[in-house]
Structures are given as C-alpha cells and as structure tokens.
Amino acid sequence: MAVYKDRNGTWYVSARYTNWKGEADRKVKRGFETKREATEWERNFFLENAGNLEMTFEAFYELYKKNMQDRIKLSTWKMKESVIESKILPYFRKKRMCDIKPRDVVTWQNQMLKMCDDNGEPYSPVYLKTIHNQLSAIFNHAVKFYDLPSNPAQKAGNMGKEKSREMLFWTQAEYQKFAEEMMCKPISFYAFEVL
DSSP, rough: EEEEEEESSSSSEEEEEEEESSSSEEEEEEESSHHHHHHHHHHHHHHHTTTOSSSSSHHHHHHHHHHHGGGGGGGHHHHHHHHHIIIIIIHHTTTTTGGOOHHHHHHHHHHHHHOOOOTBEEEEEEEEHHHHHHHHHHHHHHHHHHSSSOOHHHEEEEEEEEOOOOOOOHHHHHHHHHHHHHHHHHHHHHHHHHO
C-alpha cells in the first residue's frame, strides 16, 4: 500500500489487498516513470478491487476487458477493442465513471458525427450506431455488475441507425420466367417448385 522508488530510477507500487477468495494478497507493479503515475495506478487498483466507480473510464475499461475478453469470440473482441480504443477512450479516458453524464455522451456523439473516414466521407449511420453500442455496452456492464445508477449512453439516445434490411421478392411473372429456364435441370426445378 505504498509507492517506492526502484534502484533503476523508476517507481513501483506494493499493495496489499483482499482477493476474490477473501484471502490477503499482495500486488506489485513496476516500471512507472513518475511517482504520480504509480500513485494513480495504486488508487485505480484499489477502486477497481472495491468495485468503486470513482475510477477513471480507462481503468474501468481495463476491468471490463478482463471480465469480457474471454467470454466472446476473439474476432468479436478485436472489433470491440478497436472501436473502443480509437473512438471512445480518447474522449472519456480520464473522466471518472461516476461523473459521466448524458450531456457528456451527447458532446461525444457530436464529435463522432463530425468525424470522417480515410476517404474524407462522414461515418455511415450503421458505423455510428456500432460505435455507440460499444460505449453503451461498457456502461451496461457498470450498471449490471458495479451498481452504476443508470446508463448515460442509453439516456443520451442512439446515434446512427441500424441497417435497413430490404427484402426483394419476385413477382409471379419473374418466377415463371425463371422456372422456364430451370426446366432443363429437373432437380433444381423441382427444388424451387417446392419452395
């Protein structure tokens, strides 16, 4: 529970805490450039272990990552991680979880709406919704498991929209034309007739 200077000039933290089994344990983390960084890490470590939402968004994201990474497919996690680290963390990184309000989310959404992709085109509505969903998932995790009173991303409302899935149907005349062409392949013809 203290910060010390290492022999090589960097700082380290030696913290005693009670682990998830209820046993006394010790955590040592080395390699901090400044005493301030080491103290900040120690503070976040204790807040994380206590489940206290006075921690920064960045610290909570690390906790979220630890909790969720092994529960979903690797490809899904990589997509989530990419979106969170490039679009969400730069804005919310140093804000405390308990201090993030719907107005902060709306301000962030406005920034996202102004951003453009590599081609200079604004982000598509589907991509904007994907980004918002990742932020909302983090807050939902905090609500469900760490007693955050409410999800500010949900209160702020969505940005973007889901892809509209338009279904195209054949007319009777279009199907008749298709069926005439398929008659030379009896198996395929009968399969389509059954459908």
